Amino acid sequence: MRNTFSEALYQAATRNPKVYIVVADISPAGSMSKFSTEYPERFINVGVAEQSMIGICAGLALKGNRPFAYTIATFSLYRPFEMVRDDLCYQNLPVTVVGMGAGVIYSTLGGTHHTQEDIAIAGALANMQILAPCDPLECTDATAWCAEKSQGPTYLRIGKAGEPVLTKDAAEPFQFGKIRYLRRGTDVCILSYGVIMKKAAELADRLQAEGKSVSLVSVHTMKPLDRQGIAEALKRHKKVVVIEEHVPQGGLAPQTKQIAWDVKASCALHTFTLQDAFIHNYGSHDDLLAAHGIATDRIHAAIA
Amino acid sequence: MTATASATLTNSIDPAAAKARCLKFRRRILDMSQRVSALHIGSAYSCTEIVDLIYFGLMRRKPDGSFLDTFLMSKGHGCMIQYAILEDLGILSRADMDAYCTPGGRLGVHPDHGNPGIVAATGSLGHGLSMVVGMALAEKTSKTGGQIYTVLSDGEVQEGSTWEAVLMASSLGCDNIVAFLDYNNFQSLGKTSDTHPTFYPLVEKFTAFGWESVEAAGHDSKALFEAVTQRKGGKPLMVVARTTKGKGVSYMENVPIWHYRSPNKQEYEQAVKELEAMVRS
Numbered sequence: 176m177r178n179t180f181s182e183a184l185y186q187a188a189t190r191n192p193k194v195y196i197v198v199a200d201i202s203p204a205g206s207m208s209k210f211s212t213e214y215p216e217r218f219i220n221v222g223v224a225e226q227s228m229i230g231i232c233a234g235l236a237l238k239g240n241r242p243f244a245y246t247i248a249t250f251s252l253y254r255p256f257e258m259v260r261d262d263l264c265y266q267n268l269p270v271t272v273v274g275m276g277a278g279v280i281y282s283t284l285g286g287t288h289h290t291q292e293d294i295a296i297a298g299a300l301a302n303m304q305i306l307a308p309c310d311p312l313e314c315t316d317a318t319a320w321c322a323e324k325s326q327g328p329t330y331l332r333i334g335k336a337g338e339p340v341l342t343k344d345a346a347e348p349f350q351f352g353k354i355r356y357l358r359r360g361t362d363v364c365i366l367s368y369g370v371i372m373k374k375a376a377e378l379a380d381r382l383q384a385e386g387k388s389v390s391l392v393s394v395h396t397m398k399p400l401d402r403q404g405i406a407e408a409l410k411r412h413k414k415v416v417v418i419e420e421h422v423p424q425g426g427l428a429p430q431t432k433q434i435a436w437d438v439k440a441s442c443a444l445h446t447f448t449l450q451d452a453f454i455h456n457y458g459s460h461d462d463l464l465a466a467h468g469i470a471t472d473r474i475h476a477a478i479a
Numbered sequence: 480m481t482a483t484a485s486a487t488l489t490n491s492i493d494p495a496a497a498k499a500r501c502l503k504f505r506r507r508i509l510d511m512s513q514r515v516s517a518l519h520i521g522s523a524y525s526c527t528e529i530v531d532l533i534y535f536g537l538m539r540r541k542p543d544g545s546f547l548d549t550f551l552m553s554k555g556h557g558c559m560i561q562y563a564i565l566e567d568l569g570i571l572s573r574a575d576m577d578a579y580c581t582p583g584g585r586l587g588v589h590p591d592h593g594n595p596g597i598v599a600a601t602g603s604l605g606h607g608l609s610m611v612v613g614m615a616l617a618e619k620t621s622k623t624g625g626q627i628y629t630v631l632s633d634g635e636v637q638e639g640s641t642w643e644a645v646l647m648a649s650s651l652g653c654d655n656i657v658a659f660l661d662y663n664n665f666q667s668l669g670k671t672s673d674t675h676p677t678f679y680p681l682v683e684k685f686t687a688f689g690w691e692s693v694e695a696a697g698h699d700s701k702a703l704f705e706a707v708t709q710r711k712g713g714k715p716l717m718v719v720a721r722t723t724k725g726k727g728v729s730y731m732e733n734v735p736i737w738h739y740r741s742p743n744k745q746e747y748e749q750a751v752k753e754l755e756a757m758v759r760s
Contacts, residue, residue, distance in 0.1 A: 216620045219651065227609040227643035234613020237592075237599060238621075242613075258640070261603050262610060266592040 176334040176370070177275055178205035179311040180318050184243060185210045187322035188217060194322050195235050195242040197221060199228045199250060203275070229255040232270045233262035241269050241322060243331075247281070248274030248290035252297060252330060263328040264300045270328050271321040272297075277307075277332040278370060278420035279449065282463040286453045290332075295425020297330040298398050305397040306351075307332040309372035310341040313395055316349035324351065332397075334370035341376050342393065352396050354404035360388035363478075364412035366405070366427060368394040371420040371464070377471045378416070394427055402434055409440035416478055417446040418469065424451065445478045490708060492536040497700035500535065501527050502758040504563040505727055509750055511559065512741040515580045517588050521725035521737035523559035526630050526661040528698045529720055530560045533628045534568070536704050537657070548625055549614055551598050553607020554632035554661060555589040561596070562586060570596040605638025607631065608658070612644050615653040615715075630659045634666035637675065642688075648715040649689030656715035657707055661697065663724040667738055685717040697722035727757045 185206040188194040195217045196210065202220070211218035221228045225246060232242040244251055251272050252259060263270045274293055281288040297303050306321065306329055308314040314333055321329050342349075346356040354366070363382055367375035372393060379391045392408060394401070409415055409431075419427045428446035435444055449467040456466045464470065508523050530552075538548040552561050562579070565571040571586070571594075578584025585594055589602025598614075601607050611629045618625035635641055648656055662681065664671050671678055685692035691713075695706040697720030706718045724738070725731030728750040731742075742750055 216616075219616065221643070221647055224643035224647065226605075226640035227612065227647050230606055230609020230640065230644060231613035231616065231647065233599070234610035234615070235617050236613075237610060238614050238617035240617055257603060258606060258609070261600065262606055266600050 176308070176311050176314045176338045177203040177336060179314045180273065180333055181205040181207045181210070183315040183318035184322065187319060188214055191241065191322065192217075193240040195219065195232075195240055197228050197232050197235075197242055197244050199223060199225045199244075199246040201246045201250075201275070203245065225250050225254040226258050229258035229270075229272070230262055233258070233266065233268055236268035236270050237266070243271045243273055243321070245273040245275065247288060248277035248293055248332065249288060251275070252290070252293055256296070259328070260300055264302045267302045267327045269325050271325065272328065272330050274330060274332045276335045279463045279467070280335050280370060280460050282460045283457045285457070286455070291420070291449050292422045292425065293330070293332060294397050294421050294427070298425060302327045303398060304329040305332065306330070306395055307369040307397050308395050309367070309369055309393045310338055312340055312342045313349055313393060317395060320349075320351050332369055338370055339373055341372055349395065352399055352401060354401045354408065355393040355395060356390055357393055358389060358391040360390045362388045362412065363414045363416065364390040364392060364408045365416045365418065366392045366394050366408065366431060367418045368397060368427060369420055371418060371469070374464070374469060374471055374474075375418045378418070378474055381471065381475055397427065400430055405431055405434050406438045406440075409435050409438060409442055409444070412442055414443045414445070414478065416474070417444075418474065419448050420464070420469070421448055422451050423448045447474050447477075490537065490539070492532065492700055492704040494701045497528065497531055497535065498758055500567075501531050501700075502754055504531065504560055504567070505754050506751065507563040507566070508559045509742070509747060509754070511576065511579060513744075513747055516741040517580050518559050518741065519556040519588070519738055520559065520741065521731055521734075522554065522557040522632070524726045524728070524731065525663045525722045525724045526554070526557050526659070526697075527560050527726065528700050529630055529659045529661060529703060529722075530557075530564060532700050532703050533630075533659075534564050536700070537628060537707060538626075547623070548628060549598055550628045551601070551607055551611055551614070552590050553601055553611070553629045554604070554635055555601030555607075557630065557632070557661065558590045561590065565596040568596070604632065604635040605640040607635075608641050608644035608648070611656055611658070612648045612651065612653055615648070615656045616651060618655055619653070626655045626657060628657050628659075630661055632666075633660060633662045633664065633671055633678075636660065636681075637678070645685065645688045645690065653715050654713050658715065658717045659703070660717060660719045661722050662719050663722040665724040665733060665735055665738075667735065669735060681719045685719070690715050690717045692717040692719060694719045694721060696720075698726055727754050729753055
């Protein structure tokens with residue numbers, strides 16, 4: 176996903192001289208070398224200095240530019256949090272804070288490198304928008320939106336490398352602020368976002384193999400959340416399943432429950448989130464998700 | 480620097496005129512303090528000559544009258560002096576000043592982004608210099624020739640984020656930054672030299688980080704002006720300006736309570752007398 180981010184940003188920078196990237200000693204691979212070679216004055220490496228990364232982005236934006244701040248999610252959002260809040264959100268500047276490797280993708284690096292509460296934290300900030308694309312293609316669309324359309328700060332939550340393509344034959348195109356049906360069905364609707372969408376797709380495959388009609392939905396815009404779209408999904412399906420790589424508070428699961436209450440939904444609603452816990456597990460990403468209770472078999476059994 | 484050539488160069492200073500303006504601005508702030516208690520009078524008096532110099536001696540204007548250069552008040556709590564100057568320049572109105580810190584007004588104790596003449600929201604210390612670096616880079620990339628001026632408080636230099644920006648400004652070659660450190664040796668809980676003895680020396684710290692840095696008398700407009708115009712160049716400049724918190728009013732000078740307090744009527748009258756005397760001296 177970070178390679179497609181890189182390519183999309185390079186393309187955006189080629190079209191628009193106001194696109195900058197400010198990195199903190201971590202750079203996306205792939206096309207970023209083209210970016211830094213062709214536009215050296217718009218590729219800025221602050222080193223291990225994330226507070227200044229955000230402040231410099233704010234300064235660039237105050238002069239009319241559209242900068243991206245880029246590093247591992249915990250260092251782009253948590254370390255410089257007050258700069259994100261005051262410099263970007265309070266001043267409502269079109270800066271994209273890229274949270275790379277968000278969630279618990281860095282499964283072997285330990286809790287210092289996990290971002291399991293980022294949606295709640297970024298979502299609490301006024302003016303902040305949140306995009307969490309589910310595959311490399313959606314990441315391209317989301318990056319282009321941030322570079323060209325966004326009028327305010329955006330937290331762009333992306334994965335790392337090797338995510339499968341899930342949206343090639345999507346039923347709908349990417350549209351900021353709208354949930355996106357990748358598959359349309361009538362029995363079960365699975366709502367998810369970000370890298371963990373691959374688990375949602377596995378579950379959808381299995382349910383479809385059993386003869387169920389399944390909707391698979393990418394809630395790529397986590398703020399502003401498409402409340403109307405989710406309300407309709409709750410009305411039109413017998414069963415709605417939320418799967419997210421985020422703690423139980425402040426993410427998609429509680430917000431979907433809130434919408435369900437508001438619209439008096441009568442469907443069954445199952446939510447699967449990370450635990451409200453730091454889990455010390457140094458296996459694969461799947462192993463760590465399983466330790467949090469997110470495994471396709473388990474979810475399949477729980478919603479039967 | 481073609482943009483510079485077509486701009487109005489106001490790089491000059493008339494010390495007597497500066498003195499008269501600074502009295503007027505201090506009086507204005509003092510008058511405001513009689514209506515609203517929420518203002519940092521000591522902090523504004525500390526950097527009065529510095530901010531006056533930036534607006535009237537250093538920042539250049541474009542042919543259309545707008546500023547070619549930029550000023551960001553990093554020590555946001557000192558912004559009463561900026562408000563007084565912006566009112567004098569007609570950028571803020573009398574009505575804005577009358578509505579300071581009242582419902583319906585748009586001016587608060589700290590500068591707010593979006594208000595006329597205010598380029599960034601500051602108030603939380605340690606944010607300004609990174610934004611200055613970003614703005615300086617933008618000016619360099621777009622080859623406008625624009626300089627970025629800023630004023631930092633000495634307390635603000637205790638923020639780690641300030642040092643990130645100090646490192647970046649020089650590493651990125653931002654020779655279009657001119658920063659003033661309002662070195663009044665006081666912060667909310669007392670004398671900085673007592674609470675943080677290893678905070679000093681300052682000039683050497685900035686020099687070690689790749690800046691050009693000089694000390695100057697912070698209430699002497701001519702000395703401050705020369706510190707900037709006589710710089711070698713090629714690096715960001717930090718003028719460590721020796722100032723007195725509450726400068727001009729004896730009972731305020733170096734007394735921490737005047738970081739926040741407003742004078743009562745009797746204190747006000749005494750302050751007026753002392754400020755007038757300061758100008759005659």
